[in-house]
Amino acid sequence: MIERFVLSGTGGQGVITAAIILAESALHHTGFHAVQTQVYGPEARGGSARSDVIIADREILFPKVLEPNVLVCLSQMAYDRYCSLVRPGGVVITDPHYVKRWQHASSRHVEVPLHDTAMRELGSTQAINICLLGALVRLIPIVPLDGVREVVSHRFPERFREANSAALDLGAGLVKESVTTF
Amino acid sequence: MAVTDYLRKRFMPHIWCPGCGHGIIMRALLSAVEKLGLDKNDIVMASGIGCSARMLGYVDAHTMHTLHGRALAFATGVKMARPDLTVVVPMGDGDALAIGGNHFIHAARRNIDMTAIVMNNSTYGMTGGQYSPTTGCGEYGTTAPYGTVVQPFDTVELASAAGASFIARTTTYHAREMARILADAIRHPGFSVVEVLTQCPTYYGRKNAKGDAVEMMEGFRDCAVPVGPLDDSGHATVTIDPEAVDAPIPIGVFRKEVRAEYCDAYRRQVIEPAEAAAAASAAASAAAGGEQ
Amino acid sequence: MSTAGQTERSRVQFLQGNEVCAEAALYAGMRYFAGYPITPSTEIAERLAERLPQVGGSFMQMEDEIGSICAVIGASLAGTKSMTATSGPGFSLMQEAIGYAVMAEIPCVIVDVQRGGPSTGLPTHASQGDVMQVRYGTHGDHSIVCLTASNHQDLFGIVVDAFNFSEVFRTPAVVLIDEVVGHMREAVRVPEPGELDLTERLLTDVPRDVDYHPYAPREDDRLPMSNFGGVHRYNVTGLVHDMWGFPSEKPKIVNDLIHHLYLKLENRKQMLTRWREWSLDDAEIVLISYGSSARSARHIMENRRSVGVPIGMIELQTLWPFPSEMIRTKCRHAEYIVVVEMNMGQIVHEVKRAVDRPERVFLSNRVDGEMITPTDIKHLIRVIQGKGV
Numbered sequence: 001m002i003e004r005f006v007l008s009g010t011g012g013q014g015v016i017t018a019a020i021i022l023a024e025s026a027l028h029h030t031g032f033h034a035v036q037t038q039v040y041g042p043e044a045r046g047g048s049a050r051s052d053v054i055i056a057d058r059e060i061l062f063p064k065v066l067e068p069n070v071l072v073c074l075s076q077m078a079y080d081r082y083c084s085l086v087r088p089g090g091v092v093i094t095d096p097h098y099v100k101r102w103q104h105a106s107s108r109h110v111e112v113p114l115h116d117t118a119m120r121e122l123g124s125t126q127a128i129n130i131c132l133l134g135a136l137v138r139l140i141p142i143v144p145l146d147g148v149r150e151v152v153s154h155r156f157p158e159r160f161r162e163a164n165s166a167a168l169d170l171g172a173g174l175v176k177e178s179v180t181t182f
Numbered sequence: 183m184a185v186t187d188y189l190r191k192r193f194m195p196h197i198w199c200p201g202c203g204h205g206i207i208m209r210a211l212l213s214a215v216e217k218l219g220l221d222k223n224d225i226v227m228a229s230g231i232g233c234s235a236r237m238l239g240y241v242d243a244h245t246m247h248t249l250h251g252r253a254l255a256f257a258t259g260v261k262m263a264r265p266d267l268t269v270v271v272p273m274g275d276g277d278a279l280a281i282g283g284n285h286f287i288h289a290a291r292r293n294i295d296m297t298a299i300v301m302n303n304s305t306y307g308m309t310g311g312q313y314s315p316t317t318g319c320g321e322y323g324t325t326a327p328y329g330t331v332v333q334p335f336d337t338v339e340l341a342s343a344a345g346a347s348f349i350a351r352t353t354t355y356h357a358r359e360m361a362r363i364l365a366d367a368i369r370h371p372g373f374s375v376v377e378v379l380t381q382c383p384t385y386y387g388r389k390n391a392k393g394d395a396v397e398m399m400e401g402f403r404d405c406a407v408p409v410g411p412l413d414d415s416g417h418a419t420v421t422i423d424p425e426a427v428d429a430p431i432p433i434g435v436f437r438k439e440v441r442a443e444y445c446d447a448y449r450r451q452v453i454e455p456a457e458a459a460a461a462a463s464a465a466a467s468a469a470a471g472g473e474q
Numbered sequence: 475m476s477t478a479g480q481t482e483r484s485r486v487q488f489l490q491g492n493e494v495c496a497e498a499a500l501y502a503g504m505r506y507f508a509g510y511p512i513t514p515s516t517e518i519a520e521r522l523a524e525r526l527p528q529v530g531g532s533f534m535q536m537e538d539e540i541g542s543i544c545a546v547i548g549a550s551l552a553g554t555k556s557m558t559a560t561s562g563p564g565f566s567l568m569q570e571a572i573g574y575a576v577m578a579e580i581p582c583v584i585v586d587v588q589r590g591g592p593s594t595g596l597p598t599h600a601s602q603g604d605v606m607q608v609r610y611g612t613h614g615d616h617s618i619v620c621l622t623a624s625n626h627q628d629l630f631g632i633v634v635d636a637f638n639f640s641e642v643f644r645t646p647a648v649v650l651i652d653e654v655v656g657h658m659r660e661a662v663r664v665p666e667p668g669e670l671d672l673t674e675r676l677l678t679d680v681p682r683d684v685d686y687h688p689y690a691p692r693e694d695d696r697l698p699m700s701n702f703g704g705v706h707r708y709n710v711t712g713l714v715h716d717m718w719g720f721p722s723e724k725p726k727i728v729n730d731l732i733h734h735l736y737l738k739l740e741n742r743k744q745m746l747t748r749w750r751e752w753s754l755d756d757a758e759i760v761l762i763s764y765g766s767s768a769r770s771a772r773h774i775m776e777n778r779r780s781v782g783v784p785i786g787m788i789e790l791q792t793l794w795p796f797p798s799e800m801i802r803t804k805c806r807h808a809e810y811i812v813v814v815e816m817n818m819g820q821i822v823h824e825v826k827r828a829v830d831r832p833e834r835v836f837l838s839n840r841v842d843g844e845m846i847t848p849t850d851i852k853h854l855i856r857v858i859q860g861k862g863v
Contacts, residue, residue: 020488020659023488023659024488024659027486027488027661028486028488033660033661034488034660034661035658035659035660036488036658036659036660037654037657037658037659038657039598040513040514040598040657041598042597042598060660061769061770061772061773061776061848062769062770062773062845062847062848063654063658063660063766063769063845064845064847066847190709192718193720222707223703223704223705223707224703226552226702226703228548238709239709239711239720239721242707243707244702244703244707244708245707245708245709245710246548246551246702246709246710246711247709247710247711247712247713247721248544248574248712249544249570249571249574249712252540252541252544252571255536255540255541255542255544255545255548256544256545256547256548256551257548258508258534258536258541258544258545258548259506259508259544259545259546259547259548259549259550259551259552259556260548260549260551260552260702261548262506262508262532262534262545262548262549262554263506263548263549263550263552263553263554263556264552264553264702264703266703267552267702267703284537284538284541285537285541285544287537288536288537288541448532452527453527453530453531453532455527456524456527456528457527457528457529457530459528460528460529467484
C-alpha cells in the first residue's frame with residue numbers, strides 16, 4: 001500500500017499545516033510510514049503553496065510526489081498546474097468556491113464546499129485547513145478521524161481545541177462516502 | 183602581586199618597535215589588573231591581528247590570538263560560556279573599526295560585559311603603514327601616497343551611537359590616568375570601550391612628519407583637553423575652546439551608565455523562565471502518566 | 475495507554491531534518507549555539523532559540539555568520555560544547571574561522587544545509603554542491619571531518635558522532651545535509667539518555683602550577699585540553715605555534731604541526747568511516763551515493779533488484795576524510811560504479827581516485843534544483859548497459 005498526496009492552494013490557507021498533520025496522524029495512529037515535503041517559495045502569504053505526503057506500509061525512500069493518487073486543490077492556479085499529474089484512477093478534490101473544474105477523464109473529481117460551509121457555520125475560513133482534513137480522511141479513510149483530532153489538539157494551543165474539533169467534524173460531515181484510489 | 187607577575191617573561195623580548203606606544207598600554211593594563219587584584223586564572227584576553235594583538239602573548243592570562251577583526255566575537259562566546267570570567271580585548275584601529283566594525287557595534291549594542299581597548303595609532307603597522315579608518319583626511323600612508331580622501335572615524339562617537347555603556351579616551355602620554363580608566367572600565371558591568379591614542383613612529387609618524395616617539399607623545403599632551411565630570415545620567419560634557427588648542431583631543435570618561443548586561447539579562451529573561459516552564463511541564467506529564 | 479507506552483510515543487517525533495539536528499545536538503550535550511538566519515537552515519536556529527534555554531543553555535543570534543562561528547569557537551574553548559548552522563553563502567563566510575579551529579584544535583560542530591549555488595543560488599532548492607568546499611574551503615593544508623545522512627534516524631546518530639569526533643580529535647566537524655533532508659519531515663525516535671555514547675572532552679591531568687604543554691600531542695595524536703578559565707593559562711593562536719601555543723617559524727615545528735593536523739584524521743579513517751551498504755555480494759553494478767540522493771539511489775536499487783538486476787549500493791555517511799580503502803575493497807568486483815550526487819561531479823572524482831580501473835566509474839547527477847529521481851538514475855544505468863533509455 002502506498003498513497004501519494006499533493007495538497008495545494010494559496011499561501012496562508014494552511015494546506016502545508018494540513019499536510020503535516022495528515023502525515024503525523026498516519027505516523028501515530030496507523031502502523032504506516034509517513035513522509036512530508038513541501039515546495040518553498042519566497043512569499044510567506046499569497047503565492048502558491050504545495051506540500052507532498054506519502055503514506056505507505058513500507059519504508060519511504062524517494063520523498064517527493066511526482067504523480068499523486070490524491071490531489072487537493074484550493075486554488076485555480078494549483079488546479080491548472082497539478083491536475084494533469086494525477087495517476088489514472090486517482091482522485092482530485094477541489095472546492096467549487098476556488099476552482100472551476102475542467103474535464104480530466106482518467107481521474108475522479110470530488111467537489112467539497114469547504115469555503116462556503118466554513119463561512120456559514122464558523123464565520124470565517126481560518127480553520128478551512130482543518131475542515132479539509134476532516135473531509136479528506138473521510139474520503140480517503142487511511143487515517144482515523146479521531147487520530148487526526150488528537151494530533152490537531154497537540155499542535156495548536158489549548159484554547160483552539162474545541163473549535164478545531166468542530167471544524168474537523170464539519171469537514172467530515174461534507175463527505176458521505178469514501179472512495180478508493182486504485 | 184607585582185605588575186611583572188602578570189607577564190610571561192619566557193616569551194620576551196616583545197616584537198614592538200622602539201618608541202611604539204603599545205608597551206605603555208600593556209603596562210597600564212597590568213597596573214589596572216594588579217590594582218583590582220584579579221586572579222590570573224580569571225582573566226581572558228582575546229585579540230585579533232596586528233601589532234596590538236601581540237600584546238596578549240606576553241600576558242600571563244588565558245590568551246586567545248584570533249582572526250583579524252573577530253576578537254570580540256570570539257570573546258562573546260567565551261563570556262557566554264563563562265560569564266564569571268573577566269574578558270579584555272585589545273584591538274587596533276583597523277581591527278576594531280574596519281574589518282571588525284560590525285562586531286564592534288554589535289558588541290556595544292548587546293552591552294556584553296567586556297573591555298575593548300582600541301589601541302589607535304592611525305595606521306596598519308604590522309603590514310607596513312597603510313592608512314586606516316582613523317588616519318586623518320589628507321594624511322599619508324603607503325596606500326595613500328597622495329593623502330587620504332576620507333574622514334576618519336571618531337571611536338568615541340561610534341561607540342556612543344552603538345550603545346556602549348562605558349566610553350573613554352586617553353593617550354599613551356597619560357599613562358597613569360590610563361591605568362585608572364582601564365581599572366574603571368574592567369569593573370564596569372557592561373561593554374566598555376577605551377580608546378588609547380598611541381604612537382607609531384616607525385610608519386605613521388615618519389610618513390606624516392610627526393617626529394619621533396617623544397615628539398608624538400608631546401603632541402598628545404599638548405592637544406589633550408579633559409572632558410567635564412559625569413552628570414547624573416552618566417554622561418560627560420565636552421567643552422572645547424577652539425582658540426586654546428589646535429586639533430584638540432578630548433580625553434577622559436565620556437559615558438558611564440548602568441544598563442542591563444547581556445549575559446545577565448539573557449539569564450533572567452530567557453533561561454530562568456524557560457527552565458522553570460520546562461520543569462513544570464515535565465512534572466505535569468509525569469503526574470498525568472502516573473494517574474493512568 | 476501505559477506510562478511506558480506514552481513515553482515511547484513521545485520519543486517518536488515527526489520532525490524536519492533541521493529539527494533533528496537541533497535535538498541531536500542537545501542530546502550530545504551542546505549548550506551554546508550562535509547563528510545567523512539563512513534558508514534552508516533557519517529552523518535549526520529557531521528550534522534551538524526555544525529549546526536551549528529550557529536545558530540551561532544559551533542561544534545567540536549574531537551579527538553575521540563570521541561572528542557566529544567565532545563565538546562558537548570561543549565558547550568551546552571555555553568548555554561548552556558548541557555549534558552553528560548555516561547554508562552555502564554563510565558557510566563561505568565561515569571558512570577563515572573554520573581554519574582557525576583546525577589550526578588551534580578547538581572542537582566545534584558546523585551544520586551546512588546545502589542549497590543551490592554558487593552565490594545566492596537557489597535558497598529553497600536541493601543541491602550537494604558544497605562537498606569540496608567542506609574539504610578545501612579554508613586555506614592551507616589540513617584535514618577535516620564531514621558527515622552526512624539521508625534519513626532522520628541516521629541523522630540523529632550522525633550529529634552525535636560529529637560532536638564525539640570533534641571532541642576526540644579536537645577538530646571542527648561538519649554535518650553536511652541538503653535542503654531535502656533539512657526540510658523533509660519523517661519519524662525519528664529520540665534515543666533514551668545513555669543509549670548513544672557521548673564522548674566528553676579529554677582534560678589534562680597536569681596539576682596546577684606544573685608546566686602544561688597544550689599543544690604537545692600524545693602518542694595517539696590526542697591533546698588533553700585545559701579549558702579557558704581553568705588552572706592552566708596558555709596562548710591559543712592561528713599562527714603556527716610550538717607546544718606552548720606560542721608563535722614559531724622554526725621549520726621542524728612547522729613541519730611537525732602540519733603533519734599532525736593532517737595525519738591525526740587521515741590515519742584514523744577506520745574509526746571515522748560511517749556507511750551503509752546493500753546487496754554488494756554479487757553486485758555487478760554498485761551505486762555510491764549520500765544525503766538525499768541516496769534515497770533515490772536506494773529506491774532504484776531495490777526496484778532493479780526486484781526484477782533480477784545484480785545491483786548493490788553503498789551510502790556514504792563519512793565524506794571526509796574520504797574512505798578510499800573501503801570503496802576500493804567493496805567495488806573490486808563491480809563492472810560499473812555509478813556515483814549519484816546533485817552536483818557537477820565532486821565525490822565521483824574521489825571514487826575514481828580510490829578504485830582501480832577508474833573508467834568503470836560513472837556520474838548520475840542533476841543540478842536543476844530538483845531532487846534527483848529514481849528514474850534519472852535508471853536511465854543512466856540503462857545507457858551504461860547499452861540498452862538506451
